[in-house]
Amino acid sequence: MAAITVYGSVLSPFVARVLLTCGYKGIATELSMPKDGIKSPAFLKLNPFGKIPTIKDGSTVLYESAVIVDYIDAKYKKKKLIPSAAKAMGQARLISAISAEYVQTAGLKFFRMKRANQNVPADIEATKADLTKGMDALEKTLSSKKFAAGPSVTIADCFAIPALFFAINASALFGIADAIGSRKKIRAYWDRMQKDKVAGKILQGMSDRMKQLLAG
Numbered sequence: 001m002a003a004i005t006v007y008g009s010v011l012s013p014f015v016a017r018v019l020l021t022c023g024y025k026g027i028a029t030e031l032s033m034p035k036d037g038i039k040s041p042a043f044l045k046l047n048p049f050g051k052i053p054t055i056k057d058g059s060t061v062l063y064e065s066a067v068i069v070d071y072i073d074a075k076y077k078k079k080k081l082i083p084s085a086a087k088a089m090g091q092a093r094l095i096s097a098i099s100a101e102y103v104q105t106a107g108l109k110f111f112r113m114k115r116a117n118q119n120v121p122a123d124i125e126a127t128k129a130d131l132t133k134g135m136d137a138l139e140k141t142l143s144s145k146k147f148a149a150g151p152s153v154t155i156a157d158c159f160a161i162p163a164l165f166f167a168i169n170a171s172a173l174f175g176i177a178d179a180i181g182s183r184k185k186i187r188a189y190w191d192r193m194q195k196d197k198v199a200g201k202i203l204q205g206m207s208d209r210m211k212q213l214l215a216g
């Protein structure tokens with residue numbers, strides 16, 4: 001099976017979702033930034049929004065990370081990540097939505113404020129409050145088993161892992177020493193994911209890249 005070309009950088013949580021999906025399904029990827037940049041005419045032909053991730057899988061070109069994740073899981077049947085039973089699917093999708101819409105959005109906001117050198121106290125407080133709400137919902141929804149939605153890896157892990165990376169590491173840039181706090185399920189999950197072979201490698205890549213960007 002030929003590798004899927006993924007245009008993007010591992011630090012993007014949207015790209016990381018796709019890399020985790022491929023990693024857990026055992027699909028090879030070739031990750032690179034588009035040669036002439038994401039707003040180049042050549043790349044805009046692939047993705048009119050000029051965003052990453054964008055993938056090429058044979059003759060198929062797709063963008064929008066959630067769509068890409070669904071496509072990969074539908075096309076490559078081995079190790080399905082989207083449960084077929086309604087209840088399990090709902091649980092996995094709910095964790096994915098909480099992670100993407102609330103936890104990751106707040107984490108990314110912290111990161112973008114830092115990079116833009118924005119220190120508006122009202123914005124910082126509002127983002128902290130948003131992060132708290134997202135993390136509380138995630139704590140209630142997360143399973144206590146090995147993976148986010150149960151004993152097996154699902155799409156929920158592909159969304160929760162990058163979201164938690166930003167929630168924890170970007171909020172730390174604004175003095176939040178421990179974004180997990182007393183949330184026991186998230187704490188145990190996060191500890192397990194550092195040691196997980198697929199997640200651990202991607203988390204290391206995200207961490208290295210974040211340090212590089214903040215340093216320079």
Ligand SMILES: N[C@@H](CCC(=O)N[C@@H](CS)C(=O)NCC(=O)O)C(=O)O
Nearest residue numbers: 012013014050051052053064065066
């Ligand atoms: N909804 C898109 C969001 C992708 C996105 O915003 N990617 C960022 C990188 S984290 C990007 O390409 N930003 C460049 C830009 O918006 O110009 C998805 O899920 O793929």
